[in-house]
Amino acid sequence: MDYTPVWLTLKLASITTLVLLVIGAPIAWWLARTRCWCKQPISALVALPLVLPPTVLGFYLLLALGANGPLGKLSMELTGEPLAFTFTGLVIGSVIYSMPFVIQPLQNAFEAIGDRPLEVAATLRASRWDTFFSVVLPLARPGLLTGATLGFAHTVGEFGVILMIGGNIPGETKVLSVAIYDHVEMLEYDQANILAGGMLVFAFLVLLIMHLLNKRLQKVGQ
Amino acid sequence: MNDIEMRFDLGLSGFRLDVDLTLPGKGVSAIFGHSGSGKTTLLRCVAGLESPDAGQLTVNGESWFDSAAGINLATHRRPLGYVFQEASLFPHLSVRDNMLFGWKRIPPERRQIEFDQVAELLGIEPLLDRAPARLSGGERQRVAIARALLTSPSLLLMDEPLSALDGRSKNEILPFLERLHDELAIPVLYISHSPDEVMRLADHLVLLDKGQASASGPMVELATRLDLTLARGESAAAIIDAQVESHDDHYHLSYLRFAGGRLTVSRHDYPVDHPVRVILHARDISLTLEPPGRTSILNVFKGTVIDYIAEPPARTLVRVDCNGAILLARVTWKSAEELALKAGREVFAQVKSVALMGGGVGANG
Numbered sequence: 001m002d003y004t005p006v007w008l009t010l011k012l013a014s015i016t017t018l019v020l021l022v023i024g025a026p027i028a029w030w031l032a033r034t035r036c037w038c039k040q041p042i043s044a045l046v047a048l049p050l051v052l053p054p055t056v057l058g059f060y061l062l063l064a065l066g067a068n069g070p071l072g073k074l075s076m077e078l079t080g081e082p083l084a085f086t087f088t089g090l091v092i093g094s095v096i097y098s099m100p101f102v103i104q105p106l107q108n109a110f111e112a113i114g115d116r117p118l119e120v121a122a123t124l125r126a127s128r129w130d131t132f133f134s135v136v137l138p139l140a141r142p143g144l145l146t147g148a149t150l151g152f153a154h155t156v157g158e159f160g161v162i163l164m165i166g167g168n169i170p171g172e173t174k175v176l177s178v179a180i181y182d183h184v185e186m187l188e189y190d191q192a193n194i195l196a197g198g199m200l201v202f203a204f205l206v207l208l209i210m211h212l213l214n215k216r217l218q219k220v221g222q
Numbered sequence: 223m224n225d226i227e228m229r230f231d232l233g234l235s236g237f238r239l240d241v242d243l244t245l246p247g248k249g250v251s252a253i254f255g256h257s258g259s260g261k262t263t264l265l266r267c268v269a270g271l272e273s274p275d276a277g278q279l280t281v282n283g284e285s286w287f288d289s290a291a292g293i294n295l296a297t298h299r300r301p302l303g304y305v306f307q308e309a310s311l312f313p314h315l316s317v318r319d320n321m322l323f324g325w326k327r328i329p330p331e332r333r334q335i336e337f338d339q340v341a342e343l344l345g346i347e348p349l350l351d352r353a354p355a356r357l358s359g360g361e362r363q364r365v366a367i368a369r370a371l372l373t374s375p376s377l378l379l380m381d382e383p384l385s386a387l388d389g390r391s392k393n394e395i396l397p398f399l400e401r402l403h404d405e406l407a408i409p410v411l412y413i414s415h416s417p418d419e420v421m422r423l424a425d426h427l428v429l430l431d432k433g434q435a436s437a438s439g440p441m442v443e444l445a446t447r448l449d450l451t452l453a454r455g456e457s458a459a460a461i462i463d464a465q466v467e468s469h470d471d472h473y474h475l476s477y478l479r480f481a482g483g484r485l486t487v488s489r490h491d492y493p494v495d496h497p498v499r500v501i502l503h504a505r506d507i508s509l510t511l512e513p514p515g516r517t518s519i520l521n522v523f524k525g526t527v528i529d530y531i532a533e534p535p536a537r538t539l540v541r542v543d544c545n546g547a548i549l550l551a552r553v554t555w556k557s558a559e560e561l562a563l564k565a566g567r568e569v570f571a572q573v574k575s576v577a578l579m580g581g582g583v584g585a586n587g
Contacts (some may be wrong), residue, residue, distance in 0.1 A: 042565075119271055122297035123304035124324030125373060127313050128300075138314040 001191060004171055005179035011085070012175060013155040016094040020102040020151045021144070028106035029132065047100045057097060058164025065089045065165055090166045090173055094155045102149040109143020110136065142217045149210040155202060225375065226281050227410065230267045232274040235349035238329060239263050239274070239433040245426055246521045247282050250403055250410045252424035252441070260433040261413045265342050265379050269304050270297040275398065281377050303370030305380040309362035313356035317365050318350040324373035334374040335406070343405065344368045344398050359392030371406070378410045384419060399423055400427065400579065417457045421501050423447060424577050446541060448531045453539060453550060458504040460549045466496045482544030486520040487576050504539060504550035506574040511561055513570055521573035527563055538563070
């Protein structure tokens, strides 16, 4: 039994979640606070992966990341390799694919904070940056947790996009979902069962822990 | 230089704030008006939470806002403290960490108020390790006041800090506010729509009406101006700044000295010569033409009628000058006619009860 896909999947999901939190928090904060006309179009753009078939997203990503695509070309110049069919390419694809699952809970959490705590912080000498880290993020903890969990879980379960842009290279792009598909294709139901069953238990545990943590956080917040 | 000058012009939808005020750089300046008069907007302009279209703001010589010069200090750069109507404590921080939030953010050399001093002043010591959610409304507001004070502000802004509280919590906080007034030399802008609060706390008063200041002056003077709203209400009163003269342990009384003579009140614990504020409600004062003979009322002052105003249908509000101290007396229209009250007439004001600010030392008679 080869467990490489398991570790690869966890690595992909962890990096993706981290990247999403770092770039998603400012985007979500901006969406929560802005009065710009462009808020709605950008919200729609962020939400697109929710409704698009993964193959459609994967197709365009393949074009962009391939040797002739804009990102692929850039990568060729910088590293000599295209992005399609690499682990880095998978991270980029996953970040885009899972973005709404991180940004929307964060945005909701930020909006729920309202103006008052920000004004209070300002009257207590906290600059905007200071306020963001010392008031906004702590108050948005439940949203951060939900966003991180959903982003992580959604990346673990990703299949269509990965097949389109990553293919099936062992140790590089062959993640759990693809491995299960492989085993089934080859009628290795035992191996498929181990991986699929493990994933089922994992998904359940993740959601359970998230709910328990959220409950605790809410208690603290009251 | 030692004052607060503000000129704000701010148009919001359907409302315009247009004020030009100079307030004393010490003591409590109350901004009094009905809801919708623009009190909160004015305070938010001072804090920089709202940007006026035009105007300027100078606090003790420092310019915080000047539209002509392009100065508009961000809120977090203005050395102020702000107490909001609701305590607005940070729910993720303990009481102690809430209080330290601003304290940590000012340079150590600017910290003039110590943590322990404020915790003691506002009676917070037993609450320090609690979460804000575990506090009563009054406790929360005390913590919010402490938190604002710990930034050692050069101006403290208070937006109806008592209005969200029930009567008991109000009475729990008022003494703290009075101590604050007595013990810390920080100028305070205090918003209120409660005449009682204003009379207890304010040194200076601004009456705000539909976004404009209809009057601004020393509280003691404005309280007795018949043309202003304060004298029109049920709680119309004269405010007397007096000093403790002596205590009488036998009868359990204290004597206070003021321009109009000597006031007798229930025994209190203020030391001799200590300044105290006394509120004499118009409804508690009656007038006679002759000096009353043997009466149970201890406080009788000779004075002359300055003027009066009819309060239809049945009452008349009379202003009496007792050797420089102005009193208000609310009498019936019938009595006013029978006594033939008019300007210059000599009368005796009988004070049925005296409210001493601070200890709530009350009636005598």
